[in-house]
Amino acid sequence: MGDVCHTCTACGITKARSLRTQYNVHKNSENDLVIALAGNPNVGKSTIFNTLTGLRQHTGNWPGKTVTQAQGNFQHRGRNFILVDLPGTYSLLSNSLDEEVARDFICFGQPDATIVVVDATCLARNLNLVLQVLEITPKAVLSVNLMDEAKSKGIHVDLDTLSRKLGVPVVGTTARTGAGLDELKEKVFQIAHGYEETKPISVVYDPEVDEVVQQLLPKVRPLLYGLNLNPYWVAMRLLDGDESFLQSLTRYTQRGELWQEGDMALCPQ
Amino acid sequence: MNSALPLSQMPVGHKARVVTLMLDGFSRRRILDMGLIPGTVVEVLRRSPLGDPTAYRIRGSVIGLRKEEASRIIVENQ
Numbered sequence: 526m527g528d529v530c531h532t533c534t535a536c537g538i539t540k541a542r543s544l545r546t547q548y549n550v551h552k553n554s555e556n557d558l559v560i561a562l563a564g565n566p567n568v569g570k571s572t573i574f575n576t577l578t579g580l581r582q583h584t585g586n587w588p589g590k591t592v593t594q595a596q597g598n599f600q601h602r603g604r605n606f607i608l609v610d611l612p613g614t615y616s617l618l619s620n621s622l623d624e625e626v627a628r629d630f631i632c633f634g635q636p637d638a639t640i641v642v643v644d645a646t647c648l649a650r651n652l653n654l655v656l657q658v659l660e661i662t663p664k665a666v667l668s669v670n671l672m673d674e675a676k677s678k679g680i681h682v683d684l685d686t687l688s689r690k691l692g693v694p695v696v697g698t699t700a701r702t703g704a705g706l707d708e709l710k711e712k713v714f715q716i717a718h719g720y721e722e723t724k725p726i727s728v729v730y731d732p733e734v735d736e737v738v739q740q741l742l743p744k745v746r747p748l749l750y751g752l753n754l755n756p757y758w759v760a761m762r763l764l765d766g767d768e769s770f771l772q773s774l775t776r777y778t779q780r781g782e783l784w785q786e787g788d789m790a791l792c793p794q
Numbered sequence: 795m796n797s798a799l800p801l802s803q804m805p806v807g808h809k810a811r812v813v814t815l816m817l818d819g820f821s822r823r824r825i826l827d828m829g830l831i832p833g834t835v836v837e838v839l840r841r842s843p844l845g846d847p848t849a850y851r852i853r854g855s856v857i858g859l860r861k862e863e864a865s866r867i868i869v870e871n872q
């Protein structure tokens with residue numbers, strides 16, 4: 526090991542460096558906040574992205590992947606936010622290239638908050654991804670988009686009840702006109718700073734599954750030290766035999782050696 | 795009584811309810827992620843000229859499935 530701690534993302538230098546090299550995310554200042562934009566295909570993610578970032582954006586590819594990456598900046602209350610548009614997916618678990626990119630950024634890019642955009646005209650289908658994101662991170666805000674379409678179809682979305690049930694802020698938006706985007710920025714500001722606490726709904730698994738997960742947890746927790754990643758969810762992926770996730774875990778956290786050593790002796794803190 | 799059959803055999807225009815998925819691993823996951831969980835109502839919208847893929851409506855959205863996949867989704871006629 527060199528003099529930089531690779532095992533602890535509590536260390537700002539390591540975190541900034543890994544964001545830059547692994548995802549091409551460039552922070553101009555330590556105070557910049559990184560926000561991921563996730564959602565099903567065709568729900569208006571890019572429209573929200575374009576409206577929020579205007580011309581301050583950059584597109585390229587995800588490092589090492591043939592998947593397009595768009596990044597841009599917006600300011601709110603004197604803070605700079607780096608918005609990262611993720612590929613549209615229905616899930617983070619079926620291992621398509623798009624899903625791997627989205628999953629890895631939410632898990633290992635350690636965004637300060639994740640916006641999940643959903644389609645107000647077919648909420649049920651979209652909630653699958655929402656639950657998956659909320660299992661990984663509590664720092665999420667829901668943007669219920671296409672509110673204009675929903676209205677013209679006579680669909681009423683009870684945003685308050687949805688927010689109460691999911692345990693995270695919910696904002697109604699119409700990206701096409703920009704309606705709701707100011708409120709969305711404000712919620713993102715609150716969540717990214719931790720000013721507003723969330724309490725995401727937790728998925729309850731069968732007792733047999735839970736019992737096995739409980740056995741894995743003591744081994745999983747130390748591996749995630751300094752990473753804001755739900756150990757229960759990681760244990761579920763191990764039970765799934767999700768090779769792709771395991772590879773990413775090893776690659777992005779550079780903790781491969783720890784699987785053998787099984788301790789945190791490498792961390793100076 | 796309703797009888798169970800593969801979704802691939804449902805005629806265009808008909809509605810069916812998902813009974814079970816004869817799939818596992820990531821292909822099972824993919825179908826579940828599309829919202830095709832047991833109990834879900836599926837409407838057969840149209841078949842492409844060669845019969846593959848077929849468009850289905852579930853939960854207000856339209857999805858396309860290959861015959862191979864649809865043949866492993868067991869449904870009952872509504």
Ligand SMILES: Nc1nc2c(ncn2[C@@H]2O[C@H](COP(=O)(O)OP(=O)(O)OP(=O)(O)O)[C@@H](O)[C@H]2O)c(=O)[nH]1
Pocket residue numbers: 564565566567568569570571572573612613614670671672673674698699700701702
């Ligand atoms: N009526 C209406 N249309 C919208 C709204 N938001 C986006 N759209 C339209 O929906 C379509 C899809 O929007 P995109 O922003 O490309 O969606 P996306 O989520 O980025 O799609 P993918 O990147 O393909 O997953 C476009 O035609 C948008 O103009 C909205 O709030 N209301």
Ligand SMILES: [Mg+2]
Pocket residue numbers: 570571572613
């Ligand atoms: Mg897009």
